[in-house]
Amino acid sequence: MDLHLTSAQSTAEERAAVDAELGPPDSSWQGGQRQASDTRAAFNDDQRVPRHRILPVLHSLQNRVGWISTGALNYVAVRMDLPPAEIYGVASFYGMFSLQPRPPVVAHVCDDIACFARGSDKLCTELEHRLGSAGSTCSGGRATWLRSQCLGLCERAPAMLVRSAGTQSHEGVLAPASAEAVHFLMNDAVAGRMPAEPDSFSIHTSVPQAATKDAAGQLRLLQRLSRSSSGHLEEYLRFDGYEGLRKSLDLGPEDTLRQLSASRLLGRGGAAFPTAKKWEALFLQRYLLREDSPRAHYVVCNADESEPGTFKDRILMEGDPFAVLEGMTIAAFVTGAKQGYIYLRGEYPLAAKRMQLAIDSAIQSRFLGNNIVGRGLNFNIEIRRGAGAYICGEETALFNSIEGFRGEPRNKPPFPTQSGLFRQPTAVNNVETLVNVPNIIREGGATYARLGTQDSTGTRLFCLCGHVARPGVYETAMGMTLRQLIDLAGGIAGGKTLQAVLLGGAAGAFVSPHELDTPLTFEGTRAIGATLGSGVVMLFDSTVDLRLILLRIASFFRHETCGQCVPCRVGVVRQQESLQRLTKAKPLGSTTEEIAVLREMAQAMRDASICGLGQTAASALESALRRWSLFS
Amino acid sequence: MSDRRAEIDQALDAPQPAIPVPRGPVPLTPPRLARPSVEIKIDGKSVSVAEGSTILDATKQLDIDTPTLCFIESLTPVNVCRVCVVELEGSRTLVPACSRKVEPNMSILTDSERVRLSRRLVLEFLASSVDLSTAPAMQEYMERYGAHPERFGTVCATLAQPVKIDNDLYVRDYGKCVLCYKCVEACGVDAQNTFAIAVAGRGFSAHIATEFDVPLPDSACVYCGNCIGVCPTGALMFKSEYDMRQAGTWDETRQTQTDTICPYCGVGCELTVHEQEGRIVRVTSPLHHSVTHGNLCIKGRFGWQFVQIQPAGQKD
Numbered sequence: 027m028d029l030h031l032t033s034a035q036s037t038a039e040e041r042a043a044v045d046a047e048l049g050p051p052d053s054s055w056q057g058g059q060r061q062a063s064d065t066r067a068a069f070n071d072d073q074r075v076p077r078h079r080i081l082p083v084l085h086s087l088q089n090r091v092g093w094i095s096t097g098a099l100n101y102v103a104v105r106m107d108l109p110p111a112e113i114y115g116v117a118s119f120y121g122m123f124s125l126q127p128r129p130p131v132v133a134h135v136c137d138d139i140a141c142f143a144r145g146s147d148k149l150c151t152e153l154e155h156r157l158g159s160a161g162s163t164c165s166g167g168r169a170t171w172l173r174s175q176c177l178g179l180c181e182r183a184p185a186m187l188v189r190s191a192g193t194q195s196h197e198g199v200l201a202p203a204s205a206e207a208v209h210f211l212m213n214d215a216v217a218g219r220m221p222a223e224p225d226s227f228s229i230h231t232s233v234p235q236a237a238t239k240d241a242a243g244q245l246r247l248l249q250r251l252s253r254s255s256s257g258h259l260e261e262y263l264r265f266d267g268y269e270g271l272r273k274s275l276d277l278g279p280e281d282t283l284r285q286l287s288a289s290r291l292l293g294r295g296g297a298a299f300p301t302a303k304k305w306e307a308l309f310l311q312r313y314l315l316r317e318d319s320p321r322a323h324y325v326v327c328n329a330d331e332s333e334p335g336t337f338k339d340r341i342l343m344e345g346d347p348f349a350v351l352e353g354m355t356i357a358a359f360v361t362g363a364k365q366g367y368i369y370l371r372g373e374y375p376l377a378a379k380r381m382q383l384a385i386d387s388a389i390q391s392r393f394l395g396n397n398i399v400g401r402g403l404n405f406n407i408e409i410r411r412g413a414g415a416y417i418c419g420e421e422t423a424l425f426n427s428i429e430g431f432r433g434e435p436r437n438k439p440p441f442p443t444q445s446g447l448f449r450q451p452t453a454v455n456n457v458e459t460l461v462n463v464p465n466i467i468r469e470g471g472a473t474y475a476r477l478g479t480q481d482s483t484g485t486r487l488f489c490l491c492g493h494v495a496r497p498g499v500y501e502t503a504m505g506m507t508l509r510q511l512i513d514l515a516g517g518i519a520g521g522k523t524l525q526a527v528l529l530g531g532a533a534g535a536f537v538s539p540h541e542l543d544t545p546l547t548f549e550g551t552r553a554i555g556a557t558l559g560s561g562v563v564m565l566f567d568s569t570v571d572l573r574l575i576l577l578r579i580a581s582f583f584r585h586e587t588c589g590q591c592v593p594c595r596v597g598v599v600r601q602q603e604s605l606q607r608l609t610k611a612k613p614l615g616s617t618t619e620e621i622a623v624l625r626e627m628a629q630a631m632r633d634a635s636i637c638g639l640g641q642t643a644a645s646a647l648e649s650a651l652r653r654w655s656l657f658s
Numbered sequence: 659m660s661d662r663r664a665e666i667d668q669a670l671d672a673p674q675p676a677i678p679v680p681r682g683p684v685p686l687t688p689p690r691l692a693r694p695s696v697e698i699k700i701d702g703k704s705v706s707v708a709e710g711s712t713i714l715d716a717t718k719q720l721d722i723d724t725p726t727l728c729f730i731e732s733l734t735p736v737n738v739c740r741v742c743v744v745e746l747e748g749s750r751t752l753v754p755a756c757s758r759k760v761e762p763n764m765s766i767l768t769d770s771e772r773v774r775l776s777r778r779l780v781l782e783f784l785a786s787s788v789d790l791s792t793a794p795a796m797q798e799y800m801e802r803y804g805a806h807p808e809r810f811g812t813v814c815a816t817l818a819q820p821v822k823i824d825n826d827l828y829v830r831d832y833g834k835c836v837l838c839y840k841c842v843e844a845c846g847v848d849a850q851n852t853f854a855i856a857v858a859g860r861g862f863s864a865h866i867a868t869e870f871d872v873p874l875p876d877s878a879c880v881y882c883g884n885c886i887g888v889c890p891t892g893a894l895m896f897k898s899e900y901d902m903r904q905a906g907t908w909d910e911t912r913q914t915q916t917d918t919i920c921p922y923c924g925v926g927c928e929l930t931v932h933e934q935e936g937r938i939v940r941v942t943s944p945l946h947h948s949v950t951h952g953n954l955c956i957k958g959r960f961g962w963q964f965v966q967i968q969p970a971g972q973k974d
Contacts (some may be wrong), residue, residue, distance in 0.1 A: 111868050114870055119858075595837070598861075629776075
């Protein structure tokens with residue numbers, strides 16, 4: 027198209043970063059050197075760089091240069107034939123991209139609720155003394171530190187993630203972090219001495235249940251991981267790997283679907299939708315998929331786990347990456363998809379690395395690509411990394427993000443199974459849901475359904491964090507009570523008294539110590555007005571000021587709302603302001619009046635917001651107000 | 659009939675003229691097939707509406723006034739303002755009337771307690787964060803739903819900011835912007851295909867911007883003014899109107915509107931010329947005009963100064 031650009035020029039380094047992702051430009055029309063042949067060149071739409079490459083390109087710029095300049099944006103516009111205003115709109119949506127000059131080394135220090143319970147405020151205060159306030163430069167202007175939302179490392183709180191831009195960009199995780207260690211790592215990053223591995227995966231700290239011999243035998247989702255977490259294909263094959271896929275290929279898509287249906291598996295991402303129904307919707311549309319039609323089906327793995335307190339998907343991807351691939355491949359076999367995407371949270375460097383390694387070795391061993399295991403199935407998977415936007419975990423926002431638009435949710439209907447990624451029928455599933463699938467097919471759906479309760483079948487992963495003695499991912503059959511689960515994790519840390527449990531993360535609900543005998547099932551939590559959500563079980567002992575936790579949750583939503591619809595964009599701001607006043611004991615009118623306004627706002631957000639973010643932004647607050655009188 | 663046939667045959671055999679002329683009668687638009695209708699219930703009343711219509715269309719059929727802000731017939735509905743929400747039986751949340759298509763046997767409430775609460779809160783949220791003084795329709799709706807934006811206090815976050823005046827044709831007062839996405843749609847694929855502006859930033863700081871918020875003259879803007887045409891709150895305004903409002907001379911009761919045809923090219927755009935005290939103060943185009951659908955170009959929209967330039971010494 028006829029682009030209008032500002033006069034800002036890109037640097038050689040910026041162009042190299044973009045070209046590293048897109049390849050060198052073909053002609054001066056795409057920003058290359060002018061050649062004689064350019065005057066006779068003709069282009070059509072097929073030769074354009076597809077818009078969905080925009081996120082990888084912006085990542086490449088950010089990783090290489092440390093920020094995205096006007097000149098760089100102009101070059102991206104020319105290379106991708108996109109208006110610069112559109113690209114700016116996309117780039118400015120994501121928290122990871124800096125549009126102002128920033129030092130190459132940035133330490134993101136988590137101050138979200140799980141880390142707050144484990145002393146992140148003390149860590150931040152020490153960092154302020156040592157390095158200056160958040161956002162100020164240190165290490166000779168080559169580094170800075172920022173406060174961050176939940177990094178999904180809650181079992182090792184307080185956590186930090188350091189990102190170092192350059193020709194060789196690096197990411198590294200430090201958890202638990204101390205001010206001294208953070209400073210040390212930042213200096214190392216400035217000097218180019220980052221460890222090769224972004225993080226070390228340890229069963230003992232992340233999956234304590236797997237480390238005890240007797241419990242390990244009963245694990246299902248975590249079983250392979252408890253035996254070997256190297257992420258190698260040989261190990262995976264040694265422990266029943268790809269047996270589910272083989273059996274599925276023997277059964278055929280219809281019987282595979284029957285098994286899945288018999289298992290009554292519900293989605294583990296938070297919405298608890300029957301997985302078989304999703305896949306069936308695509309299966310029924312397969313007859314429309316002709317070789318020559320532009321119609322396609324997609325399988326998308328939602329690995330944008332960003333709910334504060336949730337880290338189970340990260341553990342699965344780091345410790346058992348092939349199980350995710352196998353689940354997706356079975357999904358592709360049933361739904362007729364040829365292409366799959368894993369939308370992986372940008373803050374998960376080790377998971378991204380291990381998933382990519384897994385994809386590469388699966389392709390090499392014919393478990394992905396053309397003619398999978400010699401059975402004529404063709405399926406490819408591409409990883410797309412998120413860029414710091416909680417909202418992109420919402421399925422339709424995730425599609426927009428992959429497609430290269432702002433990660434704003436779409437109105438439903440149409441649902442993803444009718445019009446999803448690239449407006450085609452799409453099955454989108456959570457990581458844990460997909461990891462369940464190979465097991466279900468291998469053992470049969472009915473066998474699986476015998477686990478758990480009537481309405482909540484199978485096992486479930488729980489993310490225990492906060493003031494718990496042994497934080498980590500725990501797997502239990504559905505139906506265990508909250509009390510039993512907490513006991514399994516060693517009870518309250520330091521033998522203190524329990525004050526509250528947050529179930530389901532920031533979008534979940536608080537429960538009180540009187541409700542510990544609630545069974546952890548979809549129906550059991552619903553009965554007490556709570557939710558399992560993404561499986562967060564965050565404990566707070568009596569030393570915590572719950573008002574501060576509520577305020578932090580409100581700030582989280584204020585930061586993470588996409589800003590598309592009015593009730594959420596303004597509602598979360600007014601909610602946070604109101605909580606601030608209540609916490610300072612300076613309500614507008616009386617406390618009762620202020621709380622009445624909060625309740626009205628909560629209802630409007632729940633009723634009128636476009637997506638789940640706005641609809642649940644007040645749910646934790648409401649649950650707390652129902653249980654305690656915190657502000658009188 | 660046979661005569662007509664012979665006539666056509668003759669016409670077909672005739673030698674080709676150098677400039678092709680249409681053969682036979684000019685084809686007429688085929689009659690539109692009647693769309694099957696769908697029965698739905700609104701506020702207890704049954705109504706039959708064409709398949710593919712929206713709930714908003716159906717409420718219009720029943721003369722129910724549904725407030726809208728981000729909706730306009732000429733653009734794709736984005737359903738972001740949520741002021742048009744209605745209660746749909748069986749739905750967990752309220753649904754936007756402007757974009758939700760009717761389905762058989764839907765049962766809808768347009769004035770229930772839940773609907774009124776959400777509409778009121780949406781209006782309060784907007785009025786407490788942006789300046790709605792040049793959006794008279796919103797004032798009416800606020801009265802209807804009993805909205806009291808002042809109950810959020812005086813120190814709450816707002817979008818108040820200086821007016822952007824960077825060209826002679828129109829001003830951008832984003833302190834009045836409700837982020838309805840209309841201007842972005844009009845600048846993009848829904849009308850102009852210029853893509854000078856987009857929504858940038860996120861959350862409460864999401865805003866309409868050129869790339870890196872550069873001034874309009876540095877951007878791709880072609881000054882068609884179609885964004886002004888769709889702006890519901892006066893955030894985008896003719897410089898002429900803005901200056902008069904600043905001077906306190908803007909008075910719509912003293913204005914006349916005259917429909918005419920744009921004199922510049924052969925397209926034939928219809929203009930509505932707004933005139934006050936013998937001077938053109940603003941030019942719009944009717945939304946339902948088949949040529950423009952409310953859109954104009956820089957010439958039709960702004961190129962009327964020559965009308966009011968008078969040779970020195972000459973009086974009206």
